[in-house]
Amino acid sequence: xxxxxxxxxxxxxxxxxxxxxxxxxxxxxxxxxxxxxxxxxxxxxxxxxxxxxxxxxxxxxxxxxxxxxxxxxxxxxxxxxxxxxxxxxxxxxxxxxxxxxxxxxxxxxxxxxxxxxxxxxxxxxxxxxxxxxxxxxxxxxxxxxxxxxxxxxxxxxxxxxxxxxxxxxxxxxxxxxxxxxxxxxxxxxxxxxxxxxxxxxxxxxxxxxxxxxxxxxxxxxxxxxxxxxxxxxxxxxxxxxxxxxxxxxxxxxxxxxxxxxxxxxxxxxxxxxxxxxxxxxxxxxxxxxxxxxxxxxxxxxxxxxxxxxxxxxxxxxxxxxxxxxxxxxxxxxxxxxxxxxxxxxxxxxxxxxxxxxxxxxxxxxxxxxxxxxxxxxxxxxxxxxxxxxxxxxxxxxxxxxxxxxxxxxxxxxxxxxxxxxxxxxxxxxxxxxxxxxxxxxxxxxxxxxxx
Amino acid sequence: xxxxxxxxxxxxxxxxxxxxxxxxxxxxxxxxxxxxxxxxxxxxxxxxxxxxxxxxxxxxxxxxxxxxxxxxxxxxxxxxxxxxxxxxxxxxxxxxxxxxxxxxxxxxxxxxxxxxxxxxxxxxxxxxxxxxxxxxxxxxxxxxxxxxxxxxxxxxxxxxxxxxxxxxxxxxxxxxxxxxxxxxxxxxxxxxxxxxxxxxxxxxxxxxxxxxxxxxxxxxxxxxxxxxxxxxxxxxxxxxxxxxxxxxxxxxxxxxxxxxxxxxxxxxxxxxxxxxxxxxxxxxxxxxxxxxxxxxxxxxxxxxxxxxxxxxxxxxxxxxxxxxxxxxxxxxxxxxxxxxxxxxxxxxxxxxxxxx
Numbered sequence: 001x002x003x004x005x006x007x008x009x010x011x012x013x014x015x016x017x018x019x020x021x022x023x024x025x026x027x028x029x030x031x032x033x034x035x036x037x038x039x040x041x042x043x044x045x046x047x048x049x050x051x052x053x054x055x056x057x058x059x060x061x062x063x064x065x066x067x068x069x070x071x072x073x074x075x076x077x078x079x080x081x082x083x084x085x086x087x088x089x090x091x092x093x094x095x096x097x098x099x100x101x102x103x104x105x106x107x108x109x110x111x112x113x114x115x116x117x118x119x120x121x122x123x124x125x126x127x128x129x130x131x132x133x134x135x136x137x138x139x140x141x142x143x144x145x146x147x148x149x150x151x152x153x154x155x156x157x158x159x160x161x162x163x164x165x166x167x168x169x170x171x172x173x174x175x176x177x178x179x180x181x182x183x184x185x186x187x188x189x190x191x192x193x194x195x196x197x198x199x200x201x202x203x204x205x206x207x208x209x210x211x212x213x214x215x216x217x218x219x220x221x222x223x224x225x226x227x228x229x230x231x232x233x234x235x236x237x238x239x240x241x242x243x244x245x246x247x248x249x250x251x252x253x254x255x256x257x258x259x260x261x262x263x264x265x266x267x268x269x270x271x272x273x274x275x276x277x278x279x280x281x282x283x284x285x286x287x288x289x290x291x292x293x294x295x296x297x298x299x300x301x302x303x304x305x306x307x308x309x310x311x312x313x314x315x316x317x318x319x320x321x322x323x324x325x326x327x328x329x330x331x332x333x334x335x336x337x338x339x340x341x342x343x344x345x346x347x348x349x350x351x352x353x354x355x356x357x358x359x360x361x362x363x364x365x366x367x368x369x370x371x372x373x374x375x376x377x378x379x380x381x382x383x384x385x386x387x388x389x390x391x392x393x394x395x396x397x398x399x400x401x402x403x404x405x406x407x408x409x410x411x412x413x414x415x416x417x418x419x420x421x422x423x424x425x426x427x428x429x430x431x432x433x434x435x436x437x438x439x440x441x442x443x444x445x446x447x448x449x450x451x
Numbered sequence: 452x453x454x455x456x457x458x459x460x461x462x463x464x465x466x467x468x469x470x471x472x473x474x475x476x477x478x479x480x481x482x483x484x485x486x487x488x489x490x491x492x493x494x495x496x497x498x499x500x501x502x503x504x505x506x507x508x509x510x511x512x513x514x515x516x517x518x519x520x521x522x523x524x525x526x527x528x529x530x531x532x533x534x535x536x537x538x539x540x541x542x543x544x545x546x547x548x549x550x551x552x553x554x555x556x557x558x559x560x561x562x563x564x565x566x567x568x569x570x571x572x573x574x575x576x577x578x579x580x581x582x583x584x585x586x587x588x589x590x591x592x593x594x595x596x597x598x599x600x601x602x603x604x605x606x607x608x609x610x611x612x613x614x615x616x617x618x619x620x621x622x623x624x625x626x627x628x629x630x631x632x633x634x635x636x637x638x639x640x641x642x643x644x645x646x647x648x649x650x651x652x653x654x655x656x657x658x659x660x661x662x663x664x665x666x667x668x669x670x671x672x673x674x675x676x677x678x679x680x681x682x683x684x685x686x687x688x689x690x691x692x693x694x695x696x697x698x699x700x701x702x703x704x705x706x707x708x709x710x711x712x713x714x715x716x717x718x719x720x721x722x723x724x725x726x727x728x729x730x731x732x733x734x735x736x737x738x739x740x741x742x743x744x745x746x747x748x749x750x751x752x753x754x755x756x757x758x759x760x761x762x763x764x765x766x767x768x769x770x771x772x773x774x775x776x777x778x779x780x781x782x783x784x785x786x787x788x789x790x791x792x793x794x795x796x797x798x799x800x801x802x803x804x805x806x807x
Contacts (some may be wrong), residue, residue, distance in 0.1 A: 020680055045732075050723075052559075053723060065740070068739060071739060072739075074735075114555040117597075
C-alpha cells in the first residue's frame with residue numbers, strides 16, 4: 001500500500017517545511033528529536049547513529065564510501081531527508097567539497113538521551129487524586145469507538161449515531177480530498193477516500209492530523225505548537241492521568257478536538273480535571289510507515305462469492321457496502337455477496353479491482369490467513385475480469401484514408417504506416433486504411449511525397 | 452554401473468574377499484582421512500545457503516539478542532592480575548567500561564524504532580542466563596538509570612550463581628577458561644523461535660555475540676549445531692570479538708549465517724564500532740559496505756578428543772570427524788572394516804572431493 005507511505009511522508013514533510021528557526025526550536029525538545037528520528041528511513045537512522053558522536057563534519061565523499069554499488073538511490077533519499085529536516089547541515093569548505101555536520105542541538109539531545117535516558121514529558125497525577133482510572137481495555141475500547149464514530153461521520157454523516165463536536169467547517173476540511181461533493185444527493189467517496197479507508201488506523205490518524213494542523217493557521221494557531229504538542233503527547237504513558245493545568249492555552253484548546261478523535265480521554269474530578277492518553281496517542285510516534293500495528297482481520301470470502309465479515313462495526317459495514325451487496329447482519333456478523341452489480345457500482349465510483357482485492361487480502365480473518373491464496377482465486381480473477389469488462393472498448397483518435405489512385409500507392413502507404421507503428425486497420429479491397437491520429441502529420445508528408 | 456552393483460548384491464554370498472576392490476568402497480562405511488576444513492559441499496551446504504538470505508519484511512523492526520561474555524578469567528586478567536601484560540584487552544577496557552559502551556548501544560537500538568526489542572543474555576563459564584528483556588519490563592521510555600541498575604543487579608546475581616556452580620562437587624572440569632558460547636547461542640535461538648511462533652508479525656531477529664574469552668574446542672559440535680539451526684531459521688549471527696585472539700567459532704558463525712564478524716582494533720571506541728556496524732538493521736545491510744572477514748578459520752574439532760585439527764578422519768556415513776582411526780563411528784555406529792589406507796589412496800580421494 002504505497003499510499004500509506006505518501007501520507008506518512010507528508011506529515012514529516014510538513015515538519016520539514018517549517019522555517020529553519022522554528023525547526024531548530026522544535027529540536028530543543030528531546031521527544032521531538034526522538035519522534036523525528038523514528039520517522040526517518042532506516043538508512044538515515046543508521047547515519048544519525050553513526051554520526052552521533054562525531055563532532056567534525058564528514059565529507060559527502062567519505063560517506064559514499066560506506067555504500068555498496070546498488071545502495072546509492074537509498075543513500076540519496078536518506079541524505080535528502082536528513083537535510084530537509086535539518087538534522088544534517090551542509091558545510092562547504094574552501095575546496096568546495098560538501099560535508100555534512102549534525103545539527104548540534106539534535107546531536108547533544110540524542111547523546112544525552114543515549115547515555116542518561118529520557119525523562120517523562122510531565123509527571124502523572126497521583127492515584128489519590130484521580131481515584132478511579134479506566135482500565136487499559138476500557139481505554140482501548142473507548143478510543144476505537146471514538147475513532148470509528150469519527151470516521152463514520154466523515155464518510156457518511158447520516159449514519160453516525162452521535163456526532164462529534166467538530167464544527168461542520170472542520171469536518172469539511174477533513175472531507176476535502178476524500179469526498180467529492182455532488183450537486184444533488186450525498187457526497188460520494190473519491191478514489192482517495194477509498195484508499196483512506198483501506199489504510200490502517202495509524203496512517204488514517206496521521207492523515208487527519210495533518211489536515212488538522214494545516215488548517216490550524218486559519219484558526220489563528222501556530223502549527224509549530226501543535227506539532228510539538230502532538231509529538232510530545234505520544235511519549236506520555238498509556239493510561240496515566242495528567243493534569244490539564246499543566247497545558248498551555250493552545251494545548252487546552254487542541255485537547256478537546258483530540259478527545260473527539262479518541263486520542264485522549266478527558267475526565268473530571270472534584271476539583272481538577274485531567275486527560276488520559278489512549279493507545280492512539282501513544283502509538284503516534286511509532287515509525288510511520290510501520291505496518292505492524294495492523295489490527296486483526298475479519299473477512300472470509302468463499303469460492304461462491306459470499307463474504308462473511310465477523311464484525312459489529314458499522315464502519316466495516318459501510319466499507320463493505322462500497323463493493324458488495326450486504327444481505328443480512330447479525331450482531332457480530334455481516335453477510336454479503338460480491339456481485340457484478342455491486343462491483344460495477346464500485347468501479348463507477350473510481351475504486352479499482354486491485355484496491356478491493358488488496359483490502360480483502362489485508363483484512364482476512366486469521367482462520368483463513370494461513371491458507372494460500374487467502375482469497376479464492378476464482379473470486380479475484382472474476383473481480384479483475386469484471387473490471388476489464390468495462391474497458392472492452394478502447395478509443396483511439398485516428399484518421400481514415402481512402403480514395404487511393406492506385407493499388408501501388410495504397411500498398412506503399414500501408415507499409416509506411418505499419419513501419420511507423422500507426423496502422424490500426426486496412427481494407428485492401430476498398431483501399432482504405434485507418435492510422436493513429438498522432439501520425440497524421442507523417443502520413444500527410446508521406447502522401448504528398450507520393451504525388 | 453549401478454545395475455552391476457545390484458546384480459552383485461543380489462548374488463550376495465558370491466562375493467569373495469578378493470573382490471573388495473575400490474568399486475566396493477561405496478557400499479561399506481569407511482573412515483576416510485580428509486584434509487580439514489571440509490569443502491562446503493561436503494557439509495551439505497548448497498552455495499545458495501552459504502549466507503542466509505534475509506526475509507523481506509516491510510520495515511526495519513529488529514530484535515537484537517546480545518550475548519555478553521562474563522567470563523571472570525578474562526575480565527580479571529586486566530584488573531592487575533600480576534603477570535598480565537598491559538596490552539591485554541581487559542586492561543584497556545575493564546568490565547565496567549565495557550558495560551558503559553554496551554548499555555548505550557542497547558539503548559540506541561531501542562531508540563531507532565519503538566517496536567525494536569533487545570534481549571541480553573550472559574555467557575558464563577558454567578551457566579548462561581537471561582539478564583534483560585526490553586519487552587518484559589514495563590519500565591520502557593528510555594529510563595536508562597533504572598534499566599542500567601537492573602542489568603547490573605541481574606549480572607551480579609548471575610556471576611555469583613555462576614561461581615557457585617563452579618564450586619559444586621559435580622563440576623565439569625573444562626580444559627581452559629572458555630565461556631559457554633554454545634549454551635547462550637542455544638538460549639538466544641530458543642528465544643527467537645518463541646518470537647517466531649508468537650504471531651504473524653514479528654521483528655527481524657539477529658544475534659550479536661560480544662565474545663571475550665577464547666573458543667572452547669570441546670563445544671565444537673554444540674556450537675556448529677547452533678550455527679546451522681540459526682542458518683536454517685535465517686538468523687544472522689554478528690560477532691564482535693574483544694578477546695586476544697580471533698575466534699574460529701564466531702568467524703564460521705558469521706560466515707555461514709551472513710552476519711558480520713569484527714575484531715575491533717581500538718577498544719576504547721567500542722561504542723562507535725557497535726553503533727556503526729552492529730546497530731545496522733538487516734534491511735540497510737543490503738546497501739552498505741560492512742566489514743568483511745579477511746579469512747575464515749574453518750578448522751574443526753575432532754569428536755573424540757575435542758582437539759582442533761587440520762587433518763582428520765571423516766566418517767563416510769555421518770561426516771563425524773576424528774583425529775585418529777577408529778574401528779567404529781562413535782556417532783552413528785557404522786563399522787569401518789578397513790585399515791587406514793595408504794597415502795596414495797588419500798591423495799586420490801582428495802582429488803575426488805575437489806571434483807564434487
